[in-house]
Each structure stands twice: as C-alpha cells, then as structure tokens.
Amino acid sequence: MKYVMSFGAGDRRATRTLEDGSTRESLSEDCRTAALSFMTGVAAGWDKLDLALWLTGPYARATRHARRGELVDMFPRDRTVSSESVESLVTRVRVQMIASLEKAALELGAPRFTDEVVERGLVRRVFDFDGREAWIPVDAARMRLKDRIQALFTADYLNVPYDYTELFVCHRCEAVVFDRHAKRVGICGAHRLSGLVPNADDDATMSSRTGTH
Numbered sequence: 001m002k003y004v005m006s007f008g009a010g011d012r013r014a015t016r017t018l019e020d021g022s023t024r025e026s027l028s029e030d031c032r033t034a035a036l037s038f039m040t041g042v043a044a045g046w047d048k049l050d051l052a053l054w055l056t057g058p059y060a061r062a063t064r065h066a067r068r069g070e071l072v073d074m075f076p077r078d079r080t081v082s083s084e085s086v087e088s089l090v091t092r093v094r095v096q097m098i099a100s101l102e103k104a105a106l107e108l109g110a111p112r113f114t115d116e117v118v119e120r121g122l123v124r125r126v127f128d129f130d131g132r133e134a135w136i137p138v139d140a141a142r143m144r145l146k147d148r149i150q151a152l153f154t155a156d157y158l159n160v161p162y163d164y165t166e167l168f169v170c171h172r173c174e175a176v177v178f179d180r181h182a183k184r185v186g187i188c189g190a191h192r193l194s195g196l197v198p199n200a201d202d203d204a205t206m207s208s209r210t211g212t213h
Contacts (some may be wrong), residue, residue, distance in 0.1 A: 015170055017127040018065060024134040027065075028159040031137060032178075034058035035152040038177050042094040048086040050116065063139040065126065093146045101153075101176055102169045105183070109156055109164025113150045121150040168204055 012067040020026075037058045041050060104111040117123055121138070128134040137151035157164050166180045170188035182188045 015125050015127055015133075017131070018134070018136075020157055021129050021132055022065070022134075023128045024132055024159045027128065027134050028156045028163070029134060030058075030062040031152045031156040031159070033047055034062040035149060035156065036176060038090075038149060038152075039097065042090045043174065046087065046090050048081070048083045051086055051090055059139075059152075061147065062135050062155075065136045066139045089145060093149060096146060097110045097149055097153075098169060098174050098176070100150075101167065104164070105167045105169055109157070109161075109167040111150075111153055111164075114157060116160075117150050117154040119146075120147075122147055123155045 034054075041054065046054075100111060100113060122140070122143070123135045123137050126134055126136055135142060135155040137148070137155045139148070143151075163178055166178045166183060168177050168179055168183035168188065169175070170177065170182070170191070172187065174193055175188045175190060177188050179189065
C-alpha cells in the first residue's frame with residue numbers, strides 16, 4: 001500500500017498520542033461510520049436539518065481529536081443558507097464521491113484523492129493509544145463539505161488500508177459497502193433474496209415484476 005509506506009515514513013509533522021483509548025481500528029470505525037452515514041443518508045433524501053445533525057453527531061465524533069480551535073460551524077452564522085442550496089450541495093458531493101469510490105474499487109481500493117488530502121493537511125498523523133501510527137481527520141475553518149468527506153475516507157483508508165480491497169459500490173443502488181462477496185458477485189446484500197443472486201437473465205425478469213432497479 002503505497003500511501004501508508006510513503007506518508008507513514010515521510011511525514012515529519014508533529015504527532016501526538018491519543019490518550020482516550022482510541023486505537024487505529026476505532027478511529028477507522030468512527031470515520032467510516034460518519035462517511036457511510038452521509039452517503040446513505042443523502043441517498044435517502046437529506047435536508048438542512050439532517051446535515052446539521054450529521055455534523056454535530058457522527059462527523060463531530062470522527063473529528064473530535066482535532067485540536068481546540070479547529071472545530072467550526074459548517075456555515076457562517078451571519079449568512080442564511082437555504083434548504084434548497086443545502087440539498088443541492090449534499091447531492092452534488094455524494095455524486096462526486098460515488099464516482100471517486102467506484103474508481104477506487106476498481107484499483108484495489110486506493111482512493112485517488114488520498115495524496116491531495118494528506119498534502120493539504122486535511123488528515124493528520126498521530127499515535128494511537130497502543131503507540132501505533134494512526135491518522136485523524138481535521139475539522140478546519142473554510143473546509144468544503146467534499147473536503148470533509150474525503151478526509152473521513154482518507155483517514156479510514158490510511159488506518160486500515162487492507163479493508164479497502166473489499167470496497168464495492170453497488171451498480172443498482174450505489175450503496176458503498178465493504179463486502180468481499182458483494183464485490184465478487186457484483187451486487188450488494190440489499191438485493192439478495194434468500195442468499196441467492198439472480199443471473200443476468202433473471203435480473204431483468206425480477207425487475208419487471210417488482211419494479212426495482
């Protein structure tokens with residue numbers, strides 16, 4: 001995994017030790033939970049309130065290790081942002097991320113944006129509770145929503161890179177999953193019936209009967 005090898009050895013920025021019991025694996029879980037909850041939530045139809053709850057919930061948890069003073073509001077307090085603008089923004093970011101993750105899934109899971117995210121300092125290297133090198137996403141001023149999502153996926157990838165060999169984006173529903181079997185058969189678990197995966201001929205028949213895509 002070239003990213004871990006290059007960034008782990010070459011990054012000379014100051015590091016610190018996380019003393020709250022966080023490990024590389026738990027940091028990965030927090031980042032992945034936040035990232036996937038965004039992708040899934042937006043697909044279901046998010047509004048302004050949903051984004052706010054995500055920023056103060058899963059996202060805040062994933063970025064809680066940012067130094068004091070880095071945590072900021074997504075939108076300036078003196079500016080009113082319409083619900084339509086927020087809905088357009090989250091939808092656009094999700095579409096961009098789907099495209100990036102689909103490419104990553106075809107390239108053994110390595111997201112192409114990882115280099116840029118690290119170089120821009122949107123993730124930082126730390127030592128976890130066990131003394132191992134780990135990565136955390138930051139929550140800095142004027143970060144775009146796309147930057148925030150990319151930072152979550154990047155920190156997740158750098159902490160557990162081999163998980164990303166199982167990254168898969170379902171061609172039917174665009175669900176982002178980490179599932180070796182789904183990647184092998186080309187369909188996520190949401191579309192399997194009784195453990196059976198329809199073949200190409202049956203697929204069209206089933207779609208016409210159920211109205212699914």
